[in-house]
Amino acid sequence: MNIGRRLTGLVVSMFMLLTAFGCSTATEPKTEEKWDREVDFLIVGYGLAGEAAALEASDIAPDASILVLEKMPETLAGGNSIASGQTFIVPSESGVEGFKEYIRNCNEPNPIPEEYLDFLATEFADQIKWVQGTVNAAGYEVGYVGGGPLRWGSLVVEFAEFPGAGFEGTSAHIRKEGSGAFENGGVWKGFNAAVEMRDNIEVAYSTPAIDLIQDPQTKAILGVIAQDPEGNLIRIKANKGVLLACGGFENNLEMQRNYHGMDTVYTAGTPGNTGDGIRMLMKVGAKMWHMNNQTQSGGxxxxxxxxxxxxxxxxxxxxxxxxxxxxxxxxxxxxxxxxxxxxxxxxxxxxxxxxxxxxxxxxxxxxxxxxxxxxxxxxxxxxxxxxxxxxxxxxxxxxxxxxxxxxxxxxxxxxxxxxxxxxxxxxxxxxxxxxxxxxxxxxxxxxxxxxxxxxxxxxxxxxxxxxxxxxVATTGGAQRNTHSQVLDWDGNPIPNLYEAGELGSYVSNLYQNGVFLSEAIASGRAAAQHAFDGKSTVTSVVEAGSNEEKPADPKLEDGKYDAIYKGQHGDIKIEVTISDGKITNVEAVEGKEFLFMDDTQLSDYIQAIIDADSSEVDTISGATLDCQGISAAVKEAVKK
The missing domain is CATH 3.90.700.10 (Succinate dehydrogenase/fumarate reductase flavoprotein, catalytic domain)
Structure with a gap:
């Protein structure tokens, strides 16, 4: 399987490795390359982009050997995706053009090529079927803001005055199947559960990539020099390509001072994002972009x-x-x-x-x-x-x-x-x-x-x-095309080198909630598709993209029913009153002090449930977790 395997097969001494090859891509390779390990596809970084790429590659080529190098130990894996707000954005098919216009305005004054916008919008709209099918197989499910099945309109648009901001779409997250509640880190955890089911994906934790190995004549990327958990340097050949999905430079104060001019700044995400990918990309001649946007895009x-x-x-x-x-x-x-x-x-x-x-x-x-x-x-x-x-x-x-x-x-x-x-x-x-x-x-x-x-x-x-x-994230890195191929300063792809996720993100100024995680999925999959010359045919067992109406709750018997919402610091008992077959009151009868939402937010959300006579209503901005928990508790109570 994929966790904790030792990287073996050292065939050259460390002295010969360091003197003959060093850690510089400028070193002339020997006539006959020597490798410690050989795989088909090598991914650097095990956040959401790395997961999506590994899974897509496995879907296309179930017999291919796929290796993921993760800098952090297993207990601290997940990249920024595990620490994020867990939202990924899904425009409807009819909302694609509006979404493109909106993102185009968010990117000003630093536009990206129109074909990149086309790629993002169409992939964001289409990939929900693949996401559902992938996580369903691993015991997870896609949940939507407001609860219930996929329906359009349940999302928070951050810059509502921008043209295109009224696009049809929704926001989604991933949670354990049947839980009905938001899950911290659920997106990464759902994809990780799917990875663990694949025999041809191996994740090597505590194994950072140190350098790319590049052919000095063709400029093709041949493989990676990595460091195993014992501190040994190892050379890994990648037959179909190397994908850098190792995040940005949030936790590198020197880079922050040089590339964004911030005197003091820290990360709220993974401490592992220290600009490793940026350093490697610069050394192989990649064209850098978005290192210093008008704003720190994620804020x-x-x-x-x-x-x-x-x-x-x-x-x-x-x-x-x-x-x-x-x-x-x-x-x-x-x-x-x-x-x-x-x-x-x-x-x-x-x-x-x-x-x-x-x-x-x-x-x-x-x-x-x-x-x-x-x-x-x-x-x-x-x-x-x-x-x-x-x-x-x-x-x-x-x-x-x-x-x-x-x-x-x-x-x-x-x-x-x-x-x-x-x-x-x-x-x-x-x-x-x-x-x-x-x-x-x-x-x-x-x-x-x-x-x-x-x-x-x-x-x-x-x-x-x-x-x-x-x-929460940076967006600087190498410019990449819609196949996630890294471009050089002449605009040509560097052979066998890919990039995905926040490293070199398409986001060039203002960030719309949900774009980073959706981009991580889309760009990771695009890299695998190009490397393996194919595309996954995995789809969800529940077809997404339909403008499905939310179902009404069944006819209810009069009475009072209760269920427990497990808050982060204690249980909240939710009591639902049914009169004349309708929901007439919802009350937090115990544990109200464990709610993060204030009384006004609670009152507004309860009134929305009563007015709709359904637990499936949109969440209150700023109180998403509590709203989702209360919605799940109401749904559970009325089942009784």
Missing amino acids: FWLGIKVPEYESTFMRNMTFKSGAWIEIDSDTQRFYNESKDYHRQHMKYVEYGRYVDLPHERALPVHLIFDDKLASSESVASQWLSWPITTEGYVWSKNNEDEIAKGWIIKADTIEELAEKIGRDPVELKAAIDRYNAMVDAGADSDFNRDPATMEKIDQAPYYAVELTPTL
């Missing part, structure tokens, strides 16, 4: 960096309490900090265009809050970011564990807090006094923050946590 989010983890936690996207502000290097508020910027991947409008939030220019930045917030809700997202999705950390809901660890600074007075975080006590007190005065006045005269989100910071103890820009 830099607001992270909380602690010594115990290499990747950051993410600041909670929304707070129920309003007793908080953010301050910049001058100990002043510097923007409207309460808006839902995550709905545009942390962009805001400046001079008529969307740009990144100002944090990287305002460092150091601190989140300042009082005990009303600290004792009632987590300051960090409890479902998004690598330490949570992959390393299993659970941030305490009242922050007491993180305060005890020293991640959050606590003080009895504002002045004491200022001293502990290296701020001027007079300046911090003045900033908070000014904010509190605007709360009393009922208007934010500085940044027009919604008064409904403002509450006085006046209940001791007081707290601070430092915020840092944190990346």
